[in-house]
Amino acid sequence: MAEIRLVNIVKKFDEDTVVNNLNLTIEDGSFTVIVGPSGCGKSTTLRMIAGLETPTSGEIWIGDDCVTNLEPGKRNIAMVFQNYALYPTMTVRKNIEFGLVNKKVPKAERESLIQEISDIVGLTDHLDKKPHQLSGGQRQRVALARAMVKKPKVFILDEPLSNLDAKLRGQMRRELIQLHKRLGTTFVYVTHDQVEAMSMGDQIILLDKGVTQQMDSPMNMYHDPNNVFTAEFIGTPPMNILDRVHLNTVLPTLFENVKYVGFKPEHAEIIGETEERRTDHVVLQSEILTTETLGAETIYTVSNVAGMMNVKSFDNRIMESNVVQIAIPYEKLYFFDEQKERIRFSEKDSAVSQQPKPVIVGGV
Amino acid sequence: MAEIRLVNIVKKFDEDTVVNNLNLTIEDGSFTVIVGPSGCGKSTTLRMIAGLETPTSGEIWIGDDCVTNLEPGKRNIAMVFQNYALYPTMTVRKNIEFGLVNKKVPKAERESLIQEISDIVGLTDHLDKKPHQLSGGQRQRVALARAMVKKPKVFILDEPLSNLDAKLRGQMRRELIQLHKRLGTTFVYVTHDQVEAMSMGDQIILLDKGVTQQMDSPMNMYHDPNNVFTAEFIGTPPMNILDRVHLNTVLPTLFENVKYVGFKPEHAEIIGETEERRTDHVVLQSEILTTETLGAETIYTVSNVAGMMNVKSFDNRIMESNVVQIAIPYEKLYFFDEQKERIRFSEKDSAVSQQPKPVIVGGV
Amino acid sequence: NNQEGTGAKNNKASADSGRTEITYWYAYGDKIGENNENLVKMFNDSQDKVLVKAEFQGGYGDLHSKTQAAFAAKNAPEVTLNEIASMGVFARSGMTENLTPFIENDSDVNLEDFNPGLMGNSYVDGNIYGLPYLRSTPILYMNVSMLKEAGLDPAGPKNWKEFEKYLRALTVEGKSVGMSMPVSIWYFEAFVGAGGGDMLAAGDSEVTFNGTAGVEALEFWKHLAEEGILKILSGDEAAAQATQDFANGRSAMMFTSTANLTHNLAIAEENGFELNTAFMPSNKISGVPTGGANLVMTAGLSHEKQQAAWEFIKWMTAKEQTIYASKYTGYLPSRLSAIDSEEMQSLYKKIPQYKVAVDQLQYGKARPMAQAYPEISTILADEITRSLLEPDLSPKEALDKAAKLANPLLQ
Amino acid sequence: MKKNPIWKFVNGIGMLLLICIFAMPFVWMISTSFKTLGETMTFPPKWIPNQLLWENFSKAWNSGPFLKYLMNSTIVSVGILILQFATIIPAAYAFARYRFKGSNFFFGVTMVTLMIPSQLIFLPVFLQMSSWGLLDTLWALILPFASSAFGIFLLRQSFKQVPEELLEAARLDQASEWKIIMKIMVPMAKPVLITFGMFSFIAHWNDYFWPLVMTTTDASRTLPLGITKLREVDGGVAWNILMAGNLILVIPILFIFFFAQRQIIRAFVYTGVK
Amino acid sequence: MTLANSNEMINRKREPSALSALNWVAVRPYMMVFPAIIVFTLFFLYPIGYMIYLSFFDWNFVSPDKDYVGFSNFTALLQDAKFQQVLRNTFVYSFATVSLTISISLLLALWLNKKGAMYGFVQGAIFSPHIISLVSISMLWIWIMDTDYGLLNWFLNLFGISNIPWLTNPKTSLLSLIIVAVWKGIGYYTLIFIAGLQSIPKDIYEAAALDDTSKVRTFFKLTLPMLSPTLFFLTIIGLIGSFQVFETISIMTKGGPINSTNTIVYYIYENGFRFFKIGYASTAGVILLFIVGVFTILYFKLLSRKVHYQS
Numbered sequence A, B: 001m002a003e004i005r006l007v008n009i010v011k012k013f014d015e016d017t018v019v020n021n022l023n024l025t026i027e028d029g030s031f032t033v034i035v036g037p038s039g040c041g042k043s044t045t046l047r048m049i050a051g052l053e054t055p056t057s058g059e060i061w062i063g064d065d066c067v068t069n070l071e072p073g074k075r076n077i078a079m080v081f082q083n084y085a086l087y088p089t090m091t092v093r094k095n096i097e098f099g100l101v102n103k104k105v106p107k108a109e110r111e112s113l114i115q116e117i118s119d120i121v122g123l124t125d126h127l128d129k130k131p132h133q134l135s136g137g138q139r140q141r142v143a144l145a146r147a148m149v150k151k152p153k154v155f156i157l158d159e160p161l162s163n164l165d166a167k168l169r170g171q172m173r174r175e176l177i178q179l180h181k182r183l184g185t186t187f188v189y190v191t192h193d194q195v196e197a198m199s200m201g202d203q204i205i206l207l208d209k210g211v212t213q214q215m216d217s218p219m220n221m222y223h224d225p226n227n228v229f230t231a232e233f234i235g236t237p238p239m240n241i242l243d244r245v246h247l248n249t250v251l252p253t254l255f256e257n258v259k260y261v262g263f264k265p266e267h268a269e270i271i272g273e274t275e276e277r278r279t280d281h282v283v284l285q286s287e288i289l290t291t292e293t294l295g296a297e298t299i300y301t302v303s304n305v306a307g308m309m310n311v312k313s314f315d316n317r318i319m320e321s322n323v324v325q326i327a328i329p330y331e332k333l334y335f336f337d338e339q340k341e342r343i344r345f346s347e348k349d350s351a352v353s354q355q356p357k358p359v360i361v362g363g364v
Numbered sequence C: 001n002n003q004e005g006t007g008a009k010n011n012k013a014s015a016d017s018g019r020t021e022i023t024y025w026y027a028y029g030d031k032i033g034e035n036n037e038n039l040v041k042m043f044n045d046s047q048d049k050v051l052v053k054a055e056f057q058g059g060y061g062d063l064h065s066k067t068q069a070a071f072a073a074k075n076a077p078e079v080t081l082n083e084i085a086s087m088g089v090f091a092r093s094g095m096t097e098n099l100t101p102f103i104e105n106d107s108d109v110n111l112e113d114f115n116p117g118l119m120g121n122s123y124v125d126g127n128i129y130g131l132p133y134l135r136s137t138p139i140l141y142m143n144v145s146m147l148k149e150a151g152l153d154p155a156g157p158k159n160w161k162e163f164e165k166y167l168r169a170l171t172v173e174g175k176s177v178g179m180s181m182p183v184s185i186w187y188f189e190a191f192v193g194a195g196g197g198d199m200l201a202a203g204d205s206e207v208t209f210n211g212t213a214g215v216e217a218l219e220f221w222k223h224l225a226e227e228g229i230l231k232i233l234s235g236d237e238a239a240a241q242a243t244q245d246f247a248n249g250r251s252a253m254m255f256t257s258t259a260n261l262t263h264n265l266a267i268a269e270e271n272g273f274e275l276n277t278a279f280m281p282s283n284k285i286s287g288v289p290t291g292g293a294n295l296v297m298t299a300g301l302s303h304e305k306q307q308a309a310w311e312f313i314k315w316m317t318a319k320e321q322t323i324y325a326s327k328y329t330g331y332l333p334s335r336l337s338a339i340d341s342e343e344m345q346s347l348y349k350k351i352p353q354y355k356v357a358v359d360q361l362q363y364g365k366a367r368p369m370a371q372a373y374p375e376i377s378t379i380l381a382d383e384i385t386r387s388l389l390e391p392d393l394s395p396k397e398a399l400d401k402a403a404k405l406a407n408p409l410l411q
Numbered sequence D: 001m002k003k004n005p006i007w008k009f010v011n012g013i014g015m016l017l018l019i020c021i022f023a024m025p026f027v028w029m030i031s032t033s034f035k036t037l038g039e040t041m042t043f044p045p046k047w048i049p050n051q052l053l054w055e056n057f058s059k060a061w062n063s064g065p066f067l068k069y070l071m072n073s074t075i076v077s078v079g080i081l082i083l084q085f086a087t088i089i090p091a092a093y094a095f096a097r098y099r100f101k102g103s104n105f106f107f108g109v110t111m112v113t114l115m116i117p118s119q120l121i122f123l124p125v126f127l128q129m130s131s132w133g134l135l136d137t138l139w140a141l142i143l144p145f146a147s148s149a150f151g152i153f154l155l156r157q158s159f160k161q162v163p164e165e166l167l168e169a170a171r172l173d174q175a176s177e178w179k180i181i182m183k184i185m186v187p188m189a190k191p192v193l194i195t196f197g198m199f200s201f202i203a204h205w206n207d208y209f210w211p212l213v214m215t216t217t218d219a220s221r222t223l224p225l226g227i228t229k230l231r232e233v234d235g236g237v238a239w240n241i242l243m244a245g246n247l248i249l250v251i252p253i254l255f256i257f258f259f260a261q262r263q264i265i266r267a268f269v270y271t272g273v274k
Numbered sequence E: 001m002t003l004a005n006s007n008e009m010i011n012r013k014r015e016p017s018a019l020s021a022l023n024w025v026a027v028r029p030y031m032m033v034f035p036a037i038i039v040f041t042l043f044f045l046y047p048i049g050y051m052i053y054l055s056f057f058d059w060n061f062v063s064p065d066k067d068y069v070g071f072s073n074f075t076a077l078l079q080d081a082k083f084q085q086v087l088r089n090t091f092v093y094s095f096a097t098v099s100l101t102i103s104i105s106l107l108l109a110l111w112l113n114k115k116g117a118m119y120g121f122v123q124g125a126i127f128s129p130h131i132i133s134l135v136s137i138s139m140l141w142i143w144i145m146d147t148d149y150g151l152l153n154w155f156l157n158l159f160g161i162s163n164i165p166w167l168t169n170p171k172t173s174l175l176s177l178i179i180v181a182v183w184k185g186i187g188y189y190t191l192i193f194i195a196g197l198q199s200i201p202k203d204i205y206e207a208a209a210l211d212d213t214s215k216v217r218t219f220f221k222l223t224l225p226m227l228s229p230t231l232f233f234l235t236i237i238g239l240i241g242s243f244q245v246f247e248t249i250s251i252m253t254k255g256g257p258i259n260s261t262n263t264i265v266y267y268i269y270e271n272g273f274r275f276f277k278i279g280y281a282s283t284a285g286v287i288l289l290f291i292v293g294v295f296t297i298l299y300f301k302l303l304s305r306k307v308h309y310q311s
């Protein structure tokens, strides 16, 4: 069993608290993605799991063993580094073999392992090249192969795709998902790219400033954010968060404790300026600032009384005018309190249920 | 007027023909994006426009001047490089000022220009820092400011965003679009990321191996690709291109000259294994290999008789089984000939109109 | 690379002031340097025909190298010094001027007045090429306090036998040794001379240091060294080390040049012991090499320059200047009249140690002047050192080997 | 990783030992320079002289025209440095950035120079200097070192690492090649230039052989020659005064070194001397 | 816009005719390398040529005639037992100096490559001998290595080791010079090694730690190969430098005792300027040049290719 548990982990660099009382459970066999903005402590957390940093306090458990003070080489963990950290002086074969030699695996067995692994990652033809002779994607595969060949209990990957271009990134992402399926080992994957997090993880852990913001499945993360931070982090573009004060004319009867109102860009609809008013929607008269056409969908950046916001639309009709109305159904609104925590109302729409009639705010 | 015309441009490095008889017109004031796979000659083309490379043959016109042999400094072009190429030993102010000093702009005028530009790009507080003290986004802005301050006729940008992380990239993308709007100057923008190309350009030029594949608006590029190359390049994920031979059972009555059939991932629908057959659709029994949940949409990689393909779905229901059927409406199919060129039939769907009944191909 | 005319630079310089300007190069700094500078100044003040510029050029080795290079570049000084063993090289390669005509045509110079013991190296192939200037001879320095302690006569040993006796008496296991002696060809020459031998055969046709006198000398050294009563020092710093041993009372005696007397007196005083000097110990006969340098004139000068240079050389070697230099540096006075002068005599009375060297000069011998002698010296020194360090290598073998290597160089 | 007190102690002792081994001779030098002649000869050696004999310094200083030596040394070292910068910067730039016919040949010539000791070549140079009438002038000390193969080698290496885009950006900014060199290349190579400059300065400041050969009068002699004059005495060496003289020679360099020390590591990290 | 106008004016004025612009571009690199090349030609190449020329003559350097002797200088020199010893000394000195300096300073670099004021100070301290003139250093060490009065023996005596005649015994004299050279060179080498170590990416060490690699194996399999460019740069610079050793010998031993510390440059100087055998000296010079040349070519052509693991 290779469940990973972090218990009350604190990590300080000098006086800087980088990770603050973190508690995590990463399930055995899961593909867990740690995500968060740059500098939030993702790598530090990962490196503590791997044993490359020692926590200031707290305990790390892998399966039934407390590994807090165990050497990295003894933890049975493999790591893929952001820039792969391949040994530049060794051939691909030597790179993959290196860990095995340390483990005193006999030569014949090493050979067959290398053969097997390099088949899996498609490197068989490149075994005698050195890293600098490989393309970005190939290097990435070497890094993976080097990790895989050790048959570790846990795979740790620190932004392994961030150096690749978009196309290759997409491809490698799919390959990693398949790899995880095939191996069934625990994967801990760090990224600051929420698209990557969403598309890859069974479980996502969202960190900010060394504190867990939410730990959940991708779908819950997306549809049911716990707080403004999560809501603003997940989604392309993310949820629009509006300050309640700007909405007083449109939604005058909100509960007192609601401080922020959010909606997802794809839940807003753009309706012509002259189109009729809708009753169960918040309608905002807006000006389109930019239009990004992504093929199947289009993202509009609009400006209105509540500020700038994004609207995502899946039909590609061309707007005749820059001045439009956007309409968001009440049932698609999210509410947050002063601490930016989500307010969940027991019955759907109860926050705005007392609202008899929507009001359109004029002007742009 | 700053229309840019490339006339029969050929560029060889030694014996390597990198750009082959290229003809382009970049309209004055347009935001033109040159896109294409790595190594296709985008940068080379750009550098010829800027004067950093001399074409082997052909002519380059900017407005009414033939600039083919003019020195780069004299072309009134500003360039933003992939890694910004900021002068690392100079402060932000000096970086911006450098070109002006070379042009012998008087001190007072320089001061006011720097003030003005740094206001626009939001660098006023950082003028006395050196590049290494700035974040990626700030550096990018310095590079822009340095280009803008020269008030050039043409802006040339070579993958200016590829070093930024996803979040920042999205933000800078929008800023660039707005900047273009404000300045009204010609922008020539190079990227290998089609998402960037689609979302930013008025006009997209798709290159491959130094040859123009298609020069069109983003919408046309997406909805009306001229050939397989374009179809496979544009879109996330791009169009699925199937070999006709695998479809013989499903679409036995295609015109002879049709060699490839394509459909867009979002045009396929996933229907349960047991769901009834649809008549005006191609239906393929498939196995789901991976599922990438991106929030609003989900991308499935499926495998079937015609190979691997992507399906994009906007509803987020969870599949009960990995074995499904995918259905693509006939009207959403694209056809290509042996040379991978698009075959456009005068009347919609005529290619399959003779098809009396769809056939479901069995087995996975 | 031939020597028509002299350095253009010097001729030009002489034109304006009315005085003939000449350059004089000397070796060594400190007291010796000051002495040179002072004398030149005095000379310049004493007359208004010739103006001499004195320039320091390092040790003798450096001085020689640079003189040669300058000569090749037609830039040589008009007057310079030759270490006496190098007189031959410079003269025979045509770098220095034969002074005989100048002496013959000049009634002011009385050759008889030069100490004959110092004149040996002035003659090259029968002609005079240089006049003795700062000259020395090795003498024996003794720590009288230690001698007295050991019950020895402070006057010092006369011959090799007594020398050995002194050494043995002065050696105290773990505390001091009779003498520390660098392997120096100069001292070897003294020992060979004492045995009645020569380093080179007449006409420099072959080496003779491997003759009986030479072998005997080296055997004596080796014997003393093996007894542990003579500490042999080798290497470039051997001389400095010997001085240090002597200064610290780790050795009771040492050989060194007369020129070091002032320095050593100061050290003796500071370290609180009495110092005396004596002749080099004799064997069959007495015979000591001399050392130091002769004043020489560069070859190929214009007549005017030659005259100026001659004037300068003559003045520098005159009685008064000889006295001055000797008193200032401790080097030997090269003129008999200087020795007899009141000034010198009163000095000798005050510091009798000075007189020893002068007296010893009666046994003075010329140093060999073959062109290859510097190289032969290195070869010989190497072999002597080897013989002293390796118990099995007999002196005869070592000297024969050196002779075998050296003889070809003489052809 | 773990800070074991015993390890810390051993570490400290080791470092102390290192400092002793490398700095002790200087302490010795300083100590000797204050001793009397007698004290320099005592055994066992004395670390602290009975009294500080400052006059050793004035004796050393007054043993020759030391002010003149000091000036000559400064002029020569600085002059060489300036000329070297003037010649190696353009040459290194050309070798690093241009492809031209014969560039390999010229670079080869440069590298050959690197391996020639001055003891091998001084004679012809001496004759040449003499025929130009430059012998015994400071020019004879400066001109032969007006360029440096090692400098070109180092600088070329570091110029090569400046990304091409930077030059292109400057060209688009209408900068001349000269301006590119001075405003972009040189500032970027600053650590290398400082390091090279320091080594060059030290080498020529300390050089003994070349001035020995090329000068014949005090008017053009440099400090190291002045110092050795203290040693070229026929008789015993006055170590105390000699060391005082050496200290005079060393102090300016020591000063420069502590100013430049940081740059050196940086320089080598940047160029990655390879 | 006035700005644009004034620019255009300036541009037009400065614009050279196409032809001369082309020529200038072609000539420019030559103009840039010429000052340096002229210096090298005048002061290095010409003298070298002259030296090679002289190696075919018997000449005492002032006499008007040079006797052409063909290759006899070469044959004589190569058969000369003293010269053979000189070559042997040179090789022993060079290889011992370089290998000792490199191995010691590599160890020191591994040890001292840490942050902290103390480490910086020690780095500075061990570098300090490099900044002091060889003349001063030689004089200092003569004294330190004095058999009876030297600091070194005094120190060794404290450990009950009896006096060693460092510079005065042919068995130890070359070793003594090697010690001085190593002492002087270590700081410089260490600094360069530290720089080399710092440019090794940290993460490959972390990767190795995760691969459960022992310290020794990490050093030999990762650190050493990564340092190889530095290593070879230092080796070649060190070898060339040590072939050229002169000052220490000239001041400390004059090649002795018994020729035991005579190395090639000193031999050349001694023959040329003490013994007036210019032809012989020049011949030795040519041989030195040949040896150094072989090493340099080896470096640039063979080793550099193997050692450089990138590009």
Ligand SMILES: Nc1ncnc2c1ncn2[C@@H]1O[C@H](COP(=O)(O)OP(=O)(O)OP(=O)(O)O)[C@@H](O)[C@H]1O
Binding pocket: A013, A016, A018, A036, A037, A038, A039, A040, A041, A042, A043, A044, A045, A191, A192
């Ligand atoms: N060795 C260290 N010493 C001091 N501070 C450190 C150290 N390593 C990391 N930090 C600090 O800890 C914080 C978290 O760093 P960490 O590398 O874990 O961030 P991250 O979430 O991985 O960011 P990124 O997405 O940019 O990689 C940062 O503020 C960083 O500056």
Ligand SMILES: Nc1ncnc2c1ncn2[C@@H]1O[C@H](COP(=O)(O)OP(=O)(O)OP(=O)(O)O)[C@@H](O)[C@H]1O
Binding pocket: B013, B016, B018, B036, B037, B038, B039, B040, B041, B042, B043, B044, B045, B191, B192
């Ligand atoms: N200076 C050069 N010498 C030789 N070949 C070159 C040179 N510059 C570019 N090439 C080659 O020309 C081709 C096109 O290069 P270019 O830089 O224009 O590609 P690109 O489209 O910008 O690619 P990327 O997206 O990777 O930047 C490549 O095959 C490249 O190897």
Ligand SMILES: [Mg+2]
Binding pocket: A042, A043, A044, A158
């Ligand atoms: Mg990180």
Ligand SMILES: [Mg+2]
Binding pocket: B042, B043, B044, B158
């Ligand atoms: Mg490119």
